[in-house]
Amino acid sequence: MKKQTVRIALSLLALGALAACSGEQGLTYQANIKPLLDAKCVSCHVPGGAGYEKSGLRLDSYDAMMKGTKFGAVVVPGSSVSSTLYRLVSGQADPSIRMPHGQAALPDADIKMVAAWIDQGAKY
């Protein structure tokens, strides 16, 4: 009886450890975020594109992205919930400015990856 309790406790511990590790670790701009931006965002967020002309935000390099819009940063390293970029792709802002603008929302997995990358410090 006692042995079994110990075993259950141990397997619960193992489960907890698994859950803690299941989030994607070590996400970087170069490996994980750039391909997504290139495919879904850059067309509008370079000079001449609607997104850049309206907001001043370029998404074709890490430095430009970290500079943000003419009003300021859109990525706050360590805090996805304070990051406009995450709020817009996850639909937490006005639907009229959900990104990508006027197109289908990103897949859930991509939205979660953006959040995880920002929360891990928005590394290059």
Ligand code: HEC
């Ligand atoms: C079809 C064109 C288009 C695409 C594609 C697009 N955007 Fe935008 N984006 C815009 C426009 C237009 C605005 C300005 C919106 C406004 O202020 O009304 C904007 C504004 C923004 C802003 C700034 C909002 C602010 O604070 O002023 C962010 C951040 C942003 N886009 C991120 C993205 C991301 C990330 C993607 C890809 C997932 C993306 N955009 C794809 C057109 C686009």
